[in-house]
Amino acid sequence: MSNSTPRPSPTVRQHETESETESADETTRCPECSGQLITDDEHGETVCRECGLVVESDEIDRGPEWRAFDSAERDSKSRVGAPTTNMMHDKGLSTNIGWQDKDAYGKSLSSNQRQKMQRLRTWNERFRTRDSKERNLKQALGEIDRMASALGLPKAVRETASVIYRRALDEDLLPGRSIEGVATAALYAAARQLNNPRSLDEFAAVSRVEKMEMTRTYRYIVRQLGLEVKPADPEQYVPRFVSRLDLNEEVEREARALLRAAKDAAVTSGKSPVGLAAAAVYAAALLTNQKVTQSQVGEVADISEVTIRNRYKELLELDHGELVQ
Incomplete structure (x- = not known):
């Protein structure tokens, strides 16, 4: 005897096909007049x-939110892939192979697969830095990112510093100067341009070059590239000093008022903005009855107590109240 399952007759198969067609027609036909349904993508209906008759509403629009009228405009507006960035030597356009030896499901790779992935990483790294210029740029951008992280500088400053270094490299300003020196000068200039300055001593603490080389390279880069860098405003240092000393907003307001008065009286001319800001914060803390010592302010601002005392006495002469020495 044969235990095979009997096949459905052609008539049964025909009825099943007809029922599927009818159900499909029901979803594309109007339930009121059996008319044809259309999708209005603009209104999501x-x-x-x-x-x-509106059969469905508030449908999800899975298309782009922009319009394009030709292929060139469509390609320029497309946002497929990661955004480009000046903080990477290849602007983030190359392939990046992760260091984890795991597959898409999180499972560990076999020994043969790990060896294969390591060879791919090696060749990928060689193709990403094909010449000395790219290797130079990769090392410099790594230095900029390292120093910016140590100084707590935002992404905008890092991007600007990367653009400045690229300009210096394109205009052949690096011969005779170290990569670290030009990278430090570019980051210092970018922080000044975006009103987020740091003192030279702070840069010297995280840079791999001496302070003298850094200042010399900075002046050369600014002069050759024609960068517009305004003199640092002492008020730009106040919020950071107040935050590090755990003082309140009242101290910050009073310190800003002292610095504005000193600026109107032409006391700030030729003075270090860091020293003026530190002295203003110290004076403002005393005016608001908040205890802070000159050594604490000097440690935060990375300047000597002598500088704070000298600038503090100059602020005293402006007659801004009875300050306690």
């Missing part, structure tokens, strides 16, 4: 072509 499914309506009947004949009677105008």
